[in-house]
Amino acid sequence: xxxxxxxxxxxxxxxxxxxxxxxxxxxxxxxxxxxxxxxxxxxxxxxxxxxxxxxxxxxxxxxxxxxxxxxxxxxxxxxxxxxxxxxxxxxxxxxxxxxxxxxxxxxxxxxxxxxxxxxxxxxxxxxxxxxxxxxxxxxxxxxxxxxxxxxxxxxxxxxxxxxxxxxxxxxxxxxxxxxxxxxxxxxxxxxxxxxxxxxxxxxxxxxxxxxxxxxxxxxxxxxxxxxxxxxxxxxxxxxxxxxxxxxxxxxxxxxxxxxxxxxxxxxxxx
Numbered sequence: 001x002x003x004x005x006x007x008x009x010x011x012x013x014x015x016x017x018x019x020x021x022x023x024x025x026x027x028x029x030x031x032x033x034x035x036x037x038x039x040x041x042x043x044x045x046x047x048x049x050x051x052x053x054x055x056x057x058x059x060x061x062x063x064x065x066x067x068x069x070x071x072x073x074x075x076x077x078x079x080x081x082x083x084x085x086x087x088x089x090x091x092x093x094x095x096x097x098x099x100x101x102x103x104x105x106x107x108x109x110x111x112x113x114x115x116x117x118x119x120x121x122x123x124x125x126x127x128x129x130x131x132x133x134x135x136x137x138x139x140x141x142x143x144x145x146x147x148x149x150x151x152x153x154x155x156x157x158x159x160x161x162x163x164x165x166x167x168x169x170x171x172x173x174x175x176x177x178x179x180x181x182x183x184x185x186x187x188x189x190x191x192x193x194x195x196x197x198x199x200x201x202x203x204x205x206x207x208x209x210x211x212x213x214x215x216x217x218x219x220x221x222x223x224x225x226x227x228x229x230x231x232x233x234x235x236x237x238x239x240x241x242x243x244x245x246x247x248x249x250x251x252x253x254x255x256x257x258x259x260x261x262x263x264x265x266x267x268x269x270x
Contacts (some may be wrong), residue, residue, distance in 0.1 A: 037064035056099035063092035072261035130252035150263030164244030173236025
């Protein structure tokens with residue numbers, strides 16, 4: 001492709017319009033400077049490769065109408081500084097090429113654009129002893145677990161576990177405390193996961209958030225606030241260092257045998 005000079009509108013950049021599918025691999029052709037991606041829905045993965053022989057000062061812009069959750073960028077012999085790790089709908093990213101050190105520099109966007117909230121799939125917590133969310137992208141820095149009206153079959157408590165390749169079940173330092181309007185208090189602790197106390201026991205309904213953030217080097221901390229029934233509140237926190245990059249979250253129970261019997265659970269990550 002080549003650029004067009006219009007006497008009325010000036011220089012018009014050559015662009016490419018693509019209806020791509022998940023797992024796509026796209027390489028910029030010579031002369032193409034703008035890529036518009038218009039998929040039917042969210043794409044889990046994709047790869048974009050810069051042009052093979054860019055000129056000094058060349059700019060590249062990428063825009064997608066749908067979320068691309070895990071994006072890989074290749075410099076095609078050059079270095080992409082601040083490569084994007086996802087595409088946020090209708091928020092273009094752009095880089096300029098410096099030939100002397102064969103590097104692409106972000107004009108706007110880049111790695112910092114990996115800040116959109118991505119929602120998992122809401123799951124009815126009405127059966128089973130655990131709910132798993134896997135294939136969480138490596139760039140994720142914060143995860144929010146949401147509970148709405150969650151109840152257990154017995155007097156155990158919800159437990160959130162994370163992992164790298166497999167669920168980590170040891171090494172946590174976590175605590176959860178609760179109080180009611182009559183000033184009744186109590187607490188639990190766990191080394192098997194981030195625990196969330198349900199003062200109401202069997203039949204109690206938990207609603208609230210547990211938030212996990214990373215300090216880097218696979219170290220994670222958590223905090224939570226929630227309410228149980230109508231008169232009790234719970235709060236707490238914890239920490240753990242994983243042996244690798246987080247890629248999964250499991251919501252289970254402290255004793256591992258009580259089952260979920262009501263409510264809904266989902267996660268957000270960014």
